[in-house]
Amino acid sequence: MVSALALAFFFAKMSPEPRAASIPVLNIPRSDFPLRTESTFLLKEERIPESSLVFRDEIDLLALHRSGLLSLTLVDHHVLPSRDAALEEAVVEVIDHRPLERERGPPCKTTSELVGSCATLVTEKIFQYPVEVLDRTTAALLHGTIVLDCVNMAPEAGKVTPKDVQFAGLLESKFPDLAPRSVIYEALQKAKFDVSGLTTDQMLRKDLKAVSGKEAVIALSSVYVTLQDFLRRPAVEEDLRAFCQQRGYDALVVMAISFNERNEPFRQLAVYSQQGTLRTAVCQSLEASSNPSLHLSPLESPHPTIHAYAQGNATASRKKVLPIVRDFLRDWGRGGTMQPCRKTRAEPVEASPSGTDSRPPERGAAGRKDAPKAQRLGDDLLGDEDALLPPTPMNSLVDECPLDQGLPKLSAEAVFEKFNRIAVARSCEDSPEKK
Ligand SMILES: *[C@@H]1O[C@H](CO)[C@@H](O)[C@H](O)[C@H]1NC(C)=O
Numbered sequence: 258m259v260s261a262l263a264l265a266f267f268f269a270k271m272s273p274e275p276r277a278a279s280i281p282v283l284n285i286p287r288s289d290f291p292l293r294t295e296s297t298f299l300l301k302e303e304r305i306p307e308s309s310l311v312f313r314d315e316i317d318l319l320a321l322h323r324s325g326l327l328s329l330t331l332v333d334h335h336v337l338p339s340r341d342a343a344l345e346e347a348v349v350e351v352i353d354h355r356p357l358e359r360e361r362g363p364p365c366k367t368t369s370e371l372v373g374s375c376a377t378l379v380t381e382k383i384f385q386y387p388v389e390v391l392d393r394t395t396a397a398l399l400h401g402t403i404v405l406d407c408v409n410m411a412p413e414a415g416k417v418t419p420k421d422v423q424f425a426g427l428l429e430s431k432f433p434d435l436a437p438r439s440v441i442y443e444a445l446q447k448a449k450f451d452v453s454g455l456t457t458d459q460m461l462r463k464d465l466k467a468v469s470g471k472e473a474v475i476a477l478s479s480v481y482v483t484l485q486d487f488l489r490r491p492a493v494e495e496d497l498r499a500f501c502q503q504r505g506y507d508a509l510v511v512m513a514i515s516f517n518e519r520n521e522p523f524r525q526l527a528v529y530s531q532q533g534t535l536r537t538a539v540c541q542s543l544e545a546s547s548n549p550s551l552h553l554s555p556l557e558s559p560h561p562t563i564h565a566y567a568q569g570n571a572t573a574s575r576k577k578v579l580p581i582v583r584d585f586l587r588d589w590g591r592g593g594t595m596q597p598c599r600k601t602r603a604e605p606v607e608a609s610p611s612g613t614d615s616r617p618p619e620r621g622a623a624g625r626k627d628a629p630k631a632q633r634l635g636d637d638l639l640g641d642e643d644a645l646l647p648p649t650p651m652n653s654l655v656d657e658c659p660l661d662q663g664l665p666k667l668s669a670e671a672v673f674e675k676f677n678r679i680a681v682a683r684s685c686e687d688s689p690e691k692k
Contacts, residue, residue: 260333260379263399267382267390283310291459292462294463297448298444299445304394319343322347332352335355335361336359351367352382353375353378354375373421374403380428393435397432401445404438457492457500460487470583470587471589473508475506476504477510477582480512488563497562508529510539512524524573549577553569
């Protein structure tokens with residue numbers, strides 16, 4: 258977000274084309290903005306009103322492109338999701354700090370360097386120009402972002418590179434009144450986990466994954482409050498029901514993470530479903546899990562559709578719980594007395610050898626949108642609550658990988674499986690007896 262804002266500001270000042278408008282487009286719908294609590298905090302600190310921002314659902318990029326008016330610069334990502342494929346020809350420049358998955362030839366300019374923060378590359382670009390374009394507000398945004406992305410420039414966190422240090426330092430020397438790194442880092446880190454201002458729906462959406470099986474879709478959501486506080490929210494049961502209904506989830510596992518006085522994580526877990534059989538079965542599989550063992554002990558719950566637990570094993574993060582749920586879904590509905598009376602759904606996405614998602618269409622758009630997140634690997638996991646080091650904020654505002662939208666929906670597993678089969682097939686072809 259900051260990379261886009263700073264770069265558009267720079268373009269606006271430097272553009273040789275006076276009639277061009279440089280617009281930072283934040284690639285999320287406006288309704289998702291409150292979920293980025295660290296972003297809302299930083300922009301508020303720098304007195305940038307939310308009303309001045311332009312979100313992806315407020316500008317018709319495709320129409321601009323069709324009128325020949327669009328030049329697109331991608332920052333902090335470089336692969337357009339497939340539903341944006343039509344915008345591909347409009348991409349004139351890419352600035353990204355992750356390994357390039359695809360190359361664009363000239364005339365597209367590409368800046369790609371594996372630094373800790375994309376804001377470092379934007380800062381470098383701005384400083385390449387002799388004219389002083391940077392103002393204090395933009396400098397503070399870039400500085401805060403670099404410090405947060407680079408985990409307070411701590412080498413132990415494995416994010417920071419010499420270039421990040423160099424440009425954070427340069428910003429500090431040009432603007433000596435910037436807040437000290439550790440102060441801004443603490444503040445942003447705190448803001449990231451401050452969900453007090455969010456609605457229950459927003460809290461659940463903030464850190465959400467979903468797994469789909471043949472017969473059910475189960476969502477896992479991490480919330481950064483105690484379970485008691487969460488379950489004490491007014492109308493929580495109605496909110497959970499609406500959340501699941503809107504997104505097509507059959508059950509929801511809420512993983513509450515809070516910290517004790519010694520700053521040790523403390524975990525609790527709630528299982529919600531309107532379907533009693535499913536709810537009980539999910540609870541049983543979580544209680545019975547031995548890989549890992551979660552050491553669940555029941556807590557009081559305000560509502561019969563919600564089962565609450567204290568999780569004795571505090572190290573078992575969502576990364577560990579998700580596979581338990583996935584395994585559960587693999588077996589759920591596979592014949593026997595466990596089978597609920599439901600329509601048969603498609604194969605689980607993860608296990609689907611063809612990689613296509615053929616879940617029935619009645620599962621609305623929202624439900625579809627979230628399901629693939631569960632299978633996504635890579636950067637997302639870095640932004641997970643699992644890293645006990647404070648997670649790096651999701652660097653990209655692009656919440657999807659190119660395969661997430663349209664067909665085919667592939668999971669990492671499916672891809673590996675496919676590649677393995679290709680490899681096996683190849684090695685057969687290559688074998689001398691075949692030749
Ligand atoms: C707790 O969970 C971890 C995985 O996060 C696992 O390695 C460990 O064995 C579990 N502890 C117990 C006592 O079961």
